[in-house]
Amino acid sequence: MPGVSGLVNNGMIKLRYIASQVDGSVTTNYECYVKEINIDGFSDTWGQVSDKVKEIAQSLGINNGTDWRTKANRERVKEKVISLYPDLVSYGEEKWTSESISIAPALKQAIPRAVIVPAVKDALDETKVTNKTTFGILLNTIVLPAVQATDEYKELLEAVEKLSNKLTGKSGEQLKTIEELTKDLSDRLSSLIESKALITLTPPDTEKFLGSNTTIKINDGTETSINFQGNGLQRALIFSLIEVLAKKTSKVEGEGKDAKVRNTILLFEEPELFLHPHLMRRLKNALKSIANNTNWQVVISTHSPFLIDVVDNPKSLIILKRCSPVAPPSCYQLEEDPISDPDLDYERTALRASIDFHPTVNEAFFAERVVLVEGDTEIAVFKHEDNLHKFLGIPDKKYENATIVSCGGKWTIPAIARLLSKFHIDFKVVHDIDRKGRTDEQLKSISPFDPYNANAKIKEACNGAPIYEVDDTFEDILWDRKDHEFSSKDKPFRAWKK
Numbered sequence: 001m002p003g004v005s006g007l008v009n010n011g012m013i014k015l016r017y018i019a020s021q022v023d024g025s026v027t028t029n030y031e032c033y034v035k036e037i038n039i040d041g042f043s044d045t046w047g048q049v050s051d052k053v054k055e056i057a058q059s060l061g062i063n064n065g066t067d068w069r070t071k072a073n074r075e076r077v078k079e080k081v082i083s084l085y086p087d088l089v090s091y092g093e094e095k096w097t098s099e100s101i102s103i104a105p106a107l108k109q110a111i112p113r114a115v116i117v118p119a120v121k122d123a124l125d126e127t128k129v130t131n132k133t134t135f136g137i138l139l140n141t142i143v144l145p146a147v148q149a150t151d152e153y154k155e156l157l158e159a160v161e162k163l164s165n166k167l168t169g170k171s172g173e174q175l176k177t178i179e180e181l182t183k184d185l186s187d188r189l190s191s192l193i194e195s196k197a198l199i200t201l202t203p204p205d206t207e208k209f210l211g212s213n214t215t216i217k218i219n220d221g222t223e224t225s226i227n228f229q230g231n232g233l234q235r236a237l238i239f240s241l242i243e244v245l246a247k248k249t250s251k252v253e254g255e256g257k258d259a260k261v262r263n264t265i266l267l268f269e270e271p272e273l274f275l276h277p278h279l280m281r282r283l284k285n286a287l288k289s290i291a292n293n294t295n296w297q298v299v300i301s302t303h304s305p306f307l308i309d310v311v312d313n314p315k316s317l318i319i320l321k322r323c324s325p326v327a328p329p330s331c332y333q334l335e336e337d338p339i340s341d342p343d344l345d346y347e348r349t350a351l352r353a354s355i356d357f358h359p360t361v362n363e364a365f366f367a368e369r370v371v372l373v374e375g376d377t378e379i380a381v382f383k384h385e386d387n388l389h390k391f392l393g394i395p396d397k398k399y400e401n402a403t404i405v406s407c408g409g410k411w412t413i414p415a416i417a418r419l420l421s422k423f424h425i426d427f428k429v430v431h432d433i434d435r436k437g438r439t440d441e442q443l444k445s446i447s448p449f450d451p452y453n454a455n456a457k458i459k460e461a462c463n464g465a466p467i468y469e470v471d472d473t474f475e476d477i478l479w480d481r482k483d484h485e486f487s488s489k490d491k492p493f494r495a496w497k498k
Helices: 051-059 071-084 105-110 134-148 151-168 176-190 231-249 277-291 346-356 359-366 376-382 385-391 396-400 410-422 451-462 474-478 488-497
Strands: 015-022 025-039 089-097 113-117 217-219 223-225 264-269 296-301 318-321 330-333 369-373 402-406 426-432 467-470
Touching: 015 113, 025 071, 051 071, 113 231, 231 264, 231 277, 264 277, 277 296, 359 402, 359 410, 369 376, 369 410, 376 402, 410 426, 410 451, 426 451, 451 467
Parallel strands: 113 264, 264 296, 369 402, 369 426, 426 467
Antiparallel strands: 015 025, 025 089, 217 223, 318 330
């Protein structure tokens, strides 16, 4: 392919599409991974080009400095030298570059289109009709072709052509008013200088009339422009446009060998902004639906525990963790399914995980350090953590950056601990021993589901993380079991009061 041979590196063309956001404005750029190419005797100045390279250039009809000033001509010479005269070519280091890259439309088609929704975005910008906005893509790829297929549009084209010919005089007869105005102006100009004036009218662009006259308004009792709506509605509209685009563009265009689908990557920054929890959950489901389209990929950045789903494709979770104020963040991604247990049925384990990893537990993904506890009784005590950390002399920074997570039971701790460990999140565990005065002999015959048997599972899952075992139960620390026996439902309140 012309203009592409110089991009080939080890028999492959590696391209990337970079989107950058600066002050709310998104800029895009294509880059190619190539080896630095040096050609002996090659220069951008014709006088400094070697005789050999000039000879090659002349074989392509490039004979002088004027021809050589054209960048496209110099690239033609480079391509011929690289393909036919390898002895003149030397290669430097491999690097990503955007220099001297001419991406043909066919090559662009091979690179996914990026739909970018930054955290702060004016919906009015996204509803403008351009080739880069979601609304513009919808109009140009779906609405415009449908309009162009109508008989009315074809009649419009014929009428525009007739009008254009009359305006320009191509039909042999120019509009009399334009003809007279042109003559008067030319006569006046020629009396001053030997020149004539021509009045040129550009005929209307029939492909642009649809976009230039199309807007989106919101009717919530009063019809208004989108910029008069709140941030929540604006972002909801942007996402609705994306949903419709994903649905409409997921259909294969053409038939047989001519069939084609433009791949799209949705880059959504903090989609949870301005949405209440219920809408967050609906948004999560909608994002999953878009991602299920074969030609769509969804990448989101979030600070919301509502958008984290450990069960559904856990390998898609990536945590960025900054270990130093000056160093770039480290990236942690799962390489295996963290919820699978060889001793348990996968569906049962997955169901258990979907229940256990609720938004409150998911807060652990955003914490610097985590303390895992069994349940409500421990949480009730840690409600006084602001007093406890002062009493125990714990530094403010450690206390403020810690999250107490109720695992909803002792048997759930291993699954949560295992996941935090894989994501390199620091955590500690506090749990009861639950021996309950039983001898070693008695413990040999207890039920497999006895809380005491969870101790070994927790130790295995923690993989060296600190474990603090309470002898015998947390309640034993707070009150004398012999003198105070409470029902399970009363324990959190009694613990809080204590």
